Amino acid sequence: MGDVRVEELETLEDICEGTGEVEWHKDKDGVTLRGMLCVSPEIEELQVHFQQRALPMLRTTRRPKPLASDSDATDAAYVITIEHLPPVQVSFSLSPSYPEDELPTYTICCPYLTPEQLSSVCRRLDDIWEEIGRGEVLMEWVNFIKYECLSHVGIEDRLPIHARKPAIHNTAAAIDPRVKDVALPPLNLTNHVLEHDAREDERCFEQGQHTCAICFSEHDGKDCLRFVVCRHVFCRECLGTHFSTQITDGQFRNLTCPDPDCRNIALPTEVQQLVPTKLFTKYDAKLLETTLAEMEDVVLCPRPACQQPVIVEDDTTLGRCATCSYTFCTMCRRSYHGVNKCKVADFSALLNEYKKGDEEHKAFLIKKYGEKRIRQALEEEATASYLQEETVPCPGCSAHTSKIDGCNKMVCSKCRTYFCYLCRSKLPASDPYAHFNRGPCQSRLFEGVFQPEDEEAWAWQMDQFFFVVA
Structure with a gap:
């Protein structure tokens, strides 16, 4: 007759094949069988409540949400919804007297359950062995942990994570000695739960069809x-x-x-x-x-062969490249010139002085600062004037945008925001033309494109266009 313990474990392995829920081996004495159950409680969704100070250091792609102000979770500030929990671990050994005369010897561990909750689970595991008539109990334990464990310890829709001290087994709380308490810090415990959820989520995604x-x-x-x-x-x-x-x-x-x-x-x-x-x-x-x-505090080294980032120190225009040791002015990107003004720093004052001066003073400024600097200042002013008068800022990123031809539905080449050239309002990407069906810009999609001589024909064409769009 075969060993009923081995038969039970082999059957359990077949049922749980590929899940990693059961592992076992013979002890060195050749008689005792030792193993581990790693079973994750099944959930559809569970809200993990955690403290605000853990927020900046979370390792998860799920977006945390602040808890409602009327929440009764006093030790938490944010919540993340997960779909997979880490396993409850049960390390067991089966003596030759199992199952009729002796319960499996075991310890239990689960970081997100308290010692009191795990003690309650231990009592329930013992009861299950008694309820089935002291028979082969491991499969019953797997099913309990998977489908009933959370409700048994009072976890229904949320898992609060907060700081606690390791349990002391001789306290009045009557912590079961088979409980292996792992009192992780709240941040570590939160990341433990979230990282497992992310791994399982990715595994399920890769195994599915999309x-x-x-x-x-x-x-x-x-x-x-x-x-x-x-x-x-x-x-x-x-x-x-x-x-x-x-x-x-x-x-x-x-x-x-x-x-x-x-x-x-x-x-x-x-x-x-x-x-x-x-x-x-x-x-x-x-x-x-x-x-x-x-980035205002970072510039690139101006040497063409280097181009490495250089951090700009406060209250100075001196840049030192750590890669090539080049020192330069962070304003004009030329060799550092100390307190002497560079051609970028005094453009505004120089331009005002030049424009207000007579011909003789203008000639003096050209001789003093150089014709190139004066010309650059004038070009800067002309550019600023053109941008002010001939372009409109993108409502998404404020980049200057001009329209040479075409309709008044614009797309920013920098941030891809849709907007109206007439009123500067941002348009929805799903249907940017709907803006021209109503409101102040109604029927003005092609305004300014061309002016046909036959105004009635133009009006008829516009009516036909918006009839089709609508």
């Missing part, structure tokens, strides 16, 4: 990419072509999700998975360059 929103074909999860922020899904082939075309066309800051109603910008790590290495290197370098150009 429809690409570009080619509308079904693909395996491993052949798709789901954006971290907006969660939209596309096949890697379509996304790779989409991003490669944008980078080749010179778009480095606006590699957005292809969904027409989404403005989420792709992460560099996402772009790296989709485009050829050479193209990503070009994209990464240009992205770094444009990002540094917008």
